[in-house]
Amino acid sequence: SHPPSRPSSRTARSPPMSILEYNGGCVLAMAGKNCVAIAGDTRLGIQNTTIACDANRIFKMEDRLFLGLTGLMSDITTLENTFKFKLNLYRMKEGRSVKPETFSALVSSTLYEKRFGPYFAEPVIAGLDKDNKPFLCSMDLLGCVAETTTFAVSGTCADSLFGTCETFYRPDLEPDQLFETISQSLLAALDRDCLSGWGAVVHVITPEGVTTKYLKARMD
Amino acid sequence: HPALPTSSLPPHPTMGESDYSFSLTTFSPSGKLVQIEYALNAVAAGATSLGIKAKNGIVLATEKRISSTLIDESTLHKISLITSNIGMVYSGMGPDSRVLVRKARKAAQAYYRIYKELMPVSQLVREVASVMQEFTQSGGVRPFGVSLLVCGLDDEGPHLYQVDPSGSYFAWKASAIGKNMVNAKTFLEKRYTEGMELEDAIHTAILTLKEGFEGQVTERNIEVGLVGEDRVFRALTPAEIKDYLGEVE
Numbered sequence: 001s002h003p004p005s006r007p008s009s010r011t012a013r014s015p016p017m018s019i020l021e022y023n024g025g026c027v028l029a030m031a032g033k034n035c036v037a038i039a040g041d042t043r044l045g046i047q048n049t050t051i052a053c054d055a056n057r058i059f060k061m062e063d064r065l066f067l068g069l070t071g072l073m074s075d076i077t078t079l080e081n082t083f084k085f086k087l088n089l090y091r092m093k094e095g096r097s098v099k100p101e102t103f104s105a106l107v108s109s110t111l112y113e114k115r116f117g118p119y120f121a122e123p124v125i126a127g128l129d130k131d132n133k134p135f136l137c138s139m140d141l142l143g144c145v146a147e148t149t150t151f152a153v154s155g156t157c158a159d160s161l162f163g164t165c166e167t168f169y170r171p172d173l174e175p176d177q178l179f180e181t182i183s184q185s186l187l188a189a190l191d192r193d194c195l196s197g198w199g200a201v202v203h204v205i206t207p208e209g210v211t212t213k214y215l216k217a218r219m220d
Numbered sequence: 221h222p223a224l225p226t227s228s229l230p231p232h233p234t235m236g237e238s239d240y241s242f243s244l245t246t247f248s249p250s251g252k253l254v255q256i257e258y259a260l261n262a263v264a265a266g267a268t269s270l271g272i273k274a275k276n277g278i279v280l281a282t283e284k285r286i287s288s289t290l291i292d293e294s295t296l297h298k299i300s301l302i303t304s305n306i307g308m309v310y311s312g313m314g315p316d317s318r319v320l321v322r323k324a325r326k327a328a329q330a331y332y333r334i335y336k337e338l339m340p341v342s343q344l345v346r347e348v349a350s351v352m353q354e355f356t357q358s359g360g361v362r363p364f365g366v367s368l369l370v371c372g373l374d375d376e377g378p379h380l381y382q383v384d385p386s387g388s389y390f391a392w393k394a395s396a397i398g399k400n401m402v403n404a405k406t407f408l409e410k411r412y413t414e415g416m417e418l419e420d421a422i423h424t425a426i427l428t429l430k431e432g433f434e435g436q437v438t439e440r441n442i443e444v445g446l447v448g449e450d451r452v453f454r455a456l457t458p459a460e461i462k463d464y465l466g467e468v469e
Contacts, residue, residue: 094343105336 017047019120020071020141024195025057026155027068028186029126030169031134031148032178035206038066038126039186040155042199044073053198053219061087062097064205065127067107070155071141072120079121082110100127100135104145111143118142122154132207151185157193164188175206179213187217235319238360245356245363255363256356259312259385262365263397266311268432269298270396270404271369272425273380277418277448278371280309281425283398283433284441299445299455303328306341306372307445307453311398312385313365320364324348341372341379345389353387367397373451400432407431418448426461426468439465 027040044055058068059080067083069076086106090098098106104125111119124138138152139145146152151169153161164185173181183202190196200215233239245255269282282298299309300321308324310317327347331339348368355361363385370381382397383389394412396404411424422444430437439461447453456464 093346094340099337102335102337106334109334 020122021156021195022047023071023073024156024193025055025070025073026153026157026161026186026190026193026196027057027070027124028151028153028155028161028165028182028189029066029068029124029136029138030151030165030173030178030182030185031126031136031171032173032175034128034132034134035173035175035178035204036126036128036134036136037175037178037182037202037204038068038124039182039200039202040068040070041186041190041196042201043195043197045195048194050198056201058201058203059083060210061103062127063210064207065098065100065103066125066203066205067103068124068126068154069121070124070158071122075119075121079110079119079123083107086110100125100129101147103127104135104137104139104147108139108143108145111139111141115142124152124154126152126205128205128207156195157189160189160192161185175204175211179204179211183215187215191218233360235361238358240360242359243357244360253356253386256386259363259365260367263312263367263385264399264401266313266366266398267298268396268398268400268404268429269309269311269369270394270408270425270428271309271371271380271382271392272394272408272412272416272421273371273378273392274418274421275415276378277373277421277446278378278380279418279421279425279444279446280307280369280371281429281442281444282309282311283429284443286441293440294458297443297455299443301453301455302344302370302372303332303338303453305338305374305447305451305453306344306370307447307455308368308370309443309445310366310368311401312367316364317366317368320348320351320366320368323351324370338374340374340376341370341381342376342391344372345370345379345381345383349383349387349389351387352383352385356386369395369397371445371447372453373447373449378447396428403432404428418446422446422464423468426464430468437465438462 024045029038040058042055044052061067118141127135136152137147151165168181168185200217202213204211248254267283267285271280286293302324328339356363368383380392381389394408407428439458444456
């Protein structure tokens, strides 16, 4: 016998959106000469509706260490609070600030603890170690670390970000050049993603300090 | 009588937990915790142990007090490795020390699991001390009958800590615990110099042990452990101890 026929007036349905795409957003980090930069968009959406253009997903953990998170905003906020909590206790107990690679291990183990019910967030960590050498890594939602010396990406337009970074990146960029390069890499990918955009922020971290700039970009 | 099925019995309390909800360590009118005083007595009756911090490492040494020649002393290890760069020795009750060694090892591994970084010595000491303190306040347990000397080399340099049954800990340049601690510390005060080398510290440690030793010191009735700039803690073999004994003669 033949299978039951579907009503032909039924329109095709797209597959449900992944929970990691629900709020949209992207983060990108890049290394220069004794400096790192971390940038991201500031859109907060509920599926296709944009509800905020001032959402922050990049957080300062130490003077020269930043954590960027993409994915479900609820989990991003929870993780921001969790790591602030853990680092406050760490600083008080150990009497020192946390090193970038140690923080990355902490983030990884925190995520993997929830292996069978994970946080829907994918972090990017950017910082300078005590010798001002750049540290960069990204992780998946289960805590699998990918440490790089060039750039690290995450978000709904991660694939495009890989492409733009691969194209624009050069090693040993000075802070000003790094700012230009990371901004252009971000914007080129972001503008092609309907779930990312609506504002962009860039932090450039050097031994002297951190400069934060908001990019004037398309607000769509 | 048919035997009771074990599943219908209430679970047996594990170490550190007790059916007692009240502490057995209580204040005397003078403000002392007498149980801790008694624990310190148990330590003072134990074989002497000492530690010396050099500028490039730390050495631990202890008397292996063997009650009979029939005992196979090669199986007795008072000096324990906690992690690759941290070691520990005790004076007092051996069985109690083994519990703390196990807890210290686990704490160091748990730390590494989270941070992928070796636990700093001061942090480990704090953990162990905190366990010892718990046993002066938890219900139904007694304090540990040991004092510990913990040594290690980390990013901050060499460290030597003493931890007491109360849970207090002190950082030392050189110290001794156990039966002969008073004389040993007097000897160490005279012999210790700032910035001494690890090799000198080993000789001084052996000489200090010899001072209070009943009988002849041999490579089989003392134990020596050390960690140098390579950050690897290890116990010396009897053959190595024998060489050092020859050098201090």
